[in-house]
Amino acid sequence: MPTNREKPSCKDAAKLVRIAGAQEGGLDLTAVQQKLASATGPRYWRSLEELAESPAFEEMLHREFPRLASEWKESVSRRDFLMLASASLALAGLSGCTKQPLEPIVPYVDQPEQLVLGKPLYFATAFPVGGIARPLLVKSNEGRPTKVEGNPQHGASLGATDVYSQASVLSLYDPERSQVISYLGVPRSWDAFFTAARQALGQQRASGGAGLRFLTETVASPTLASQINDIVREFPQARWHQWEPINRDNVHRGAEIAFGQTVETLYRLDQADVIVSLEADFLAPWHMPGSLRYTREFTARRKLQPGVPMNRLYTVESAPSLTGAKADHRLVMKASEIEGFARALALRLGWAGAITGSAHDEEFLEALARDLEAHRGRCVIIPGAHQSPSVHALAHVMNERLGNVGNTVIYSEPIQANPVQQGQSLEELVRDMDAGRVEMLVIVGGNPAYTASTELD
Numbered sequence: 001m002p003t004n005r006e007k008p009s010c011k012d013a014a015k016l017v018r019i020a021g022a023q024e025g026g027l028d029l030t031a032v033q034q035k036l037a038s039a040t041g042p043r044y045w046r047s048l049e050e051l052a053e054s055p056a057f058e059e060m061l062h063r064e065f066p067r068l069a070s071e072w073k074e075s076v077s078r079r080d081f082l083m084l085a086s087a088s089l090a091l092a093g094l095s096g097c098t099k100q101p102l103e104p105i106v107p108y109v110d111q112p113e114q115l116v117l118g119k120p121l122y123f124a125t126a127f128p129v130g131g132i133a134r135p136l137l138v139k140s141n142e143g144r145p146t147k148v149e150g151n152p153q154h155g156a157s158l159g160a161t162d163v164y165s166q167a168s169v170l171s172l173y174d175p176e177r178s179q180v181i182s183y184l185g186v187p188r189s190w191d192a193f194f195t196a197a198r199q200a201l202g203q204q205r206a207s208g209g210a211g212l213r214f215l216t217e218t219v220a221s222p223t224l225a226s227q228i229n230d231i232v233r234e235f236p237q238a239r240w241h242q243w244e245p246i247n248r249d250n251v252h253r254g255a256e257i258a259f260g261q262t263v264e265t266l267y268r269l270d271q272a273d274v275i276v277s278l279e280a281d282f283l284a285p286w287h288m289p290g291s292l293r294y295t296r297e298f299t300a301r302r303k304l305q306p307g308v309p310m311n312r313l314y315t316v317e318s319a320p321s322l323t324g325a326k327a328d329h330r331l332v333m334k335a336s337e338i339e340g341f342a343r344a345l346a347l348r349l350g351w352a353g354a355i356t357g358s359a360h361d362e363e364f365l366e367a368l369a370r371d372l373e374a375h376r377g378r379c380v381i382i383p384g385a386h387q388s389p390s391v392h393a394l395a396h397v398m399n400e401r402l403g404n405v406g407n408t409v410i411y412s413e414p415i416q417a418n419p420v421q422q423g424q425s426l427e428e429l430v431r432d433m434d435a436g437r438v439e440m441l442v443i444v445g446g447n448p449a450y451t452a453s454t455e456l457d
Contacts, residue, residue, distance in 0.1 A: 028052065031052070032051060032052050035053075112143075115142070115143075117142065120139050120140060120141050120146075121139075121140045122137055122138065122139055122140070123137070123138045123140060124136070124137055124138075124151055124153075124154075125137075125138055127148075127164070127165050127168050128220070128221075129162075129164055129165075129285075129286065130218060130244060130246060130247075130248075130286070130289075131217060131218025131219060131220045131244065131415075131416060132218075132220055132289040132415060133156075133220060133221075134150075134156070134157065134161070134162070134164075134165050134292070135150065135151040135154035135156050135157050136148050136149065136150060136151055136161065136165055137149050137150065137151045137152070138169070145169050145172060146169070147169070148161065148165055148166050148168060148169050149161055150165075150292065155293070156290065156292065156293055157292040157293055157296075158292070158293055158296045158297075159296075160292040160293070160295060160296050161292065162285030162286075162291075162292060163285060164285060164286070181193050183196075200440050201235075201440075203439075203440075204235055204238075204439070204440060205235070207237060208235055208236050208237035208238075209232075209234075209235025209236065209237045209238035210237040210238075210437070211437065211438060211439030211440055212235050212237070212238040212239075212439070212440050212442075213238065213239050213240075213241060213429060213432065213438050213440070213441050213442070214228060214231075214232075214238065214239070214240045214241065214441075214442050214444065215241045215242070215243060215426075215429060215441065215442070215443045215444070215446070215448065216228070216240070216241075216242055216443075216444045216445055216446070217242065217243070217244050217444075217445045217446045218242060218244050218247070218416055218422075219242065219416065219417045219418060220415050220416055220417060221417070222417065224417075225417030225418060228240055239428075239429075239432075240418065241420075241425045241426060241428065241429045242418065242420055242422050242425055243422050243423075243425060243426040243446065243448055243451070243452070244422060244446065244451070245451040245452075246286070247422040247423070248385055249421050249422055249423055250385065250386065250387060250388060250389050250392060251265075251385055251392055252414075252419055252421070253389035253392070253421065254383070254388075254389040254390070254391070254392020254393045254395075254396065255392065255393075255396070256389075257389055257390070257392075257393040258392070258393045258396035258397065259396070259411075262414050262419045263411045263412065263413070263414065264289075264411070264412045264413065264414050264415050265396075265409065265410075265411060266290060266409075266410045266411075266412060267282075267290070267294060267380055267382060267408060267409060267410075268297070268380075268407065268408045268409075268410065269282075269294050269297040269298045269301070269311070269380070269408070270297040270300060270301060271378065271407055271408050272301075272311055272378060272379055272380045272408045273309060273311055273312065273375045273378040273379060274311070274312050274314070274371050274372060274375045274378070274379035274380075275298070275311060275312070275313045275314070275379070275380055275382065276314045276316075276368065276372070276379070276380070276381040276382065277313065277314065277315045277316065277317070277323050277324075277327070277382050277384075278316055278338055278341070278342055278381065278382065278383045278384060278387060278391055278395065279316060279317045279318060279321075279335060279338055279383075279384035279386075279387055280323065280382040280383055280384040280385070280387075281317075281321040281322055281323045281324075281384065282294045282295075282298075282323055282382055283295050283298065283321075283322040283323045283326065284321065284322050284323070288385055289415060298311065298313075298326075302326075312328050312329075312371065313326060313327045313328050313329075314327065314328070314329045314330075314331075314368055314371075315327035315329070315330045315331070316330075316331045316333065316338055316341055317330070317331075317332065317333075317338075317384075318332065318333060318334055318335040318338070329364070329367075329368075331361055331364050335386075335387075338384075338387060338391060339387070339388055339390055339391050339394075341365070342383075342390075342391050342394045342395070342398075343394065344365060345365060345368065345369060345398065346394050346397060346398050348365065348366070348369040349369060349372065349373070349398055349401055349402065350401065351397055351398070351401055372398075372402055373402075376402050376403045376404075377402070377403040377404060377407045377408075378407070378408065379402055379404060379408065380399065380404055380408040380409060381395045381398050381399055381402075381404075382395070383395040426448065426452060426456065427456065430456045430457075
């Protein structure tokens, strides 16, 4: 076959045609030579059959796309095909629309204030994740929330948001969402519910609520906490329990070891030149309160700015994480060995009270200790929420000895309205239930039958 720079000659073509004709007996050498002699300019072909334009080749082209298309008795034009395809799509869309329930659409009689058709409204709200509110700005079209973004005027997020908050708007349109109150699967009214609740509570008044228990998720809302406390004061023998499968029990216990009371630890990553993560995935949206703000502050210091040094991140973890992926220096070890690493680091930072711990990488440990010493007051050590209370207590001690408290570390009152050890709280409730001391249990949020440990049966 000739290339695009070659012009086929009659002599070469004749030779090829003689060979092919001898093999197949279907090519006319004289006709091919006449066509080549009368041709001007370069000519290309994919096969000898195409060059000879044999009847068999023409028949193959006629039927090639699609196969046996020439056998159709009636041809369909391009216009008719597009018309049929459009009609099919329209009918498919119409059939999908008819599956929706029919409802009347009427215009507003008294149009709500500030509502202009086609112009969205924005509302500031919050979405609780693990009991901690995430500040949000919700876009609403004609009374229907359609989009969620972070609230740029709130300091807890600085306008950032996460996947959980973004997806929260879908729960409003969940077809499985409860529409009415039900009792044993039968719809009931609010009046029926309040009547039954008052009757059950009335039976607890004589004993002061000795058989009454409340089980909630983590509560940080002052309003909800005040309402629950009002009921508990009315029934002084009642008990309020809290449980979430991903809780902060170790965080609170570590604060109690270090300070003798529960405190909330907040970090100023925009002021930190050196950050140490002891398996604390502070860039993940679920793992700790303030992660949205921490992400904004951390990434702001990763950009090259005149006169502002980039921060440096050390990560010690047992599994890959978002924070570990951003680390400048990452050390992998078992989760159970991180406490030993923290003890060894505290000893090198000059705390004589630290029991000697084990560290697998002495070079990493020495370099980290030197870097922290060189950035006193401008560094921070963050422990993971699931790490042991001892690791949290050690982090508090090291941050204090490095002069970070008040600069990159801030302590405040607990965010939770009723900070308790949630694991112990749930175990206490189960013991009372097994002993028959619980006559009325009110569950507000959560599904302990799904999230509780199997050891509680």
